[in-house]
Amino acid sequence: MGTRIAALLICAAMGFASAASAQTAPAAGAAPDAAASAAPAAPAAPAVDPAAEAAAKAAAEAAAKAAEEARIAELNKPFRDSVLFTPAEVTAVREAAAGRRTNEKFLDADKEELIPVDRKIKLSGIYYKNDSTWIVWMNGYKLHPRYLLPEIHKIQVKQDEVYLEWYDIGLNNIIKLKMRPHQIYDIVTGILYNDTVGGMAPDTGVR
Numbered sequence: 001m002g003t004r005i006a007a008l009l010i011c012a013a014m015g016f017a018s019a020a021s022a023q024t025a026p027a028a029g030a031a032p033d034a035a036a037s038a039a040p041a042a043p044a045a046p047a048v049d050p051a052a053e054a055a056a057k058a059a060a061e062a063a064a065k066a067a068e069e070a071r072i073a074e075l076n077k078p079f080r081d082s083v084l085f086t087p088a089e090v091t092a093v094r095e096a097a098a099g100r101r102t103n104e105k106f107l108d109a110d111k112e113e114l115i116p117v118d119r120k121i122k123l124s125g126i127y128y129k130n131d132s133t134w135i136v137w138m139n140g141y142k143l144h145p146r147y148l149l150p151e152i153h154k155i156q157v158k159q160d161e162v163y164l165e166w167y168d169i170g171l172n173n174i175i176k177l178k179m180r181p182h183q184i185y186d187i188v189t190g191i192l193y194n195d196t197v198g199g200m201a202p203d204t205g206v207r
Helices: 002-024 030-038 049-074 087-097 104-109
Strands: 119-130 133-138 142-143 152-157 164-167 173-179 181-187 192-196
Touching: 030 104, 087 164, 119 173, 142 192, 173 181
Parallel strands: none
Antiparallel strands: 119 133, 119 181, 133 142, 152 164, 164 173, 181 192
16 A cells, blocks of 8 residues: 555656656747747849949940941051152152252151152043043052142143142152153153053153
C-alpha cells in the first residue's frame, strides 16, 4: 500500500514539472516570425523618366549624324593643291595672281629643289557649250569654271582654243598665251608645239 502511494506521488511530481516546462518554452514558429518582422524593407528602385531617356537618345543620334556629315563633307572637299608645288609655293602663286608681292627670299632660298626644271602646259581637249559651261583637260586634270589649277590666273575657253594666263613660279611672272587642243607649251624654252606626229611647226605662242 505504501509503495503505491509513493509511486502516485512521483508520477504527480513529474506531470507538474512537464506542465511548467511547457508554459515557459517559446513556440516553435515564434522566433522566425519575430525575425521576419524585425528585418528592414528593401529600398524601392528609382523610377525611369521616359522623356529624359528619349532626349538623351535623340542627342546621341544627332551627334552621330553630325559627325558622319562632317566626314562625308571632308571626303567631298575639292582638291585645291598642286602636284608640282608645295603648299607654300601655292600660296605664293595665289598672292602673285592677286597682285600681291611674293616672298622672293623664301622662293630663292631653295630654288633648285623647289622649282621643277621641266615645266610644261599640256592642253589635251576642250568641251565647249557656252562661256559658263565648258570642260578643259589640261596637264592631266579635268578643269571647269568651279575647279581650276592654282597656277591659272585667268582663262577664257572657246570652241577650239583657250586663252590662258598662267603664273610660273620659276619665272615669277604670268605667261599669256593661246592654245588649241593637243598642244604643249614648254615654259622653260618658250616653245609651243603640237602633241601629235606631223603637227604644226614650233611657235613661241606668247601674246
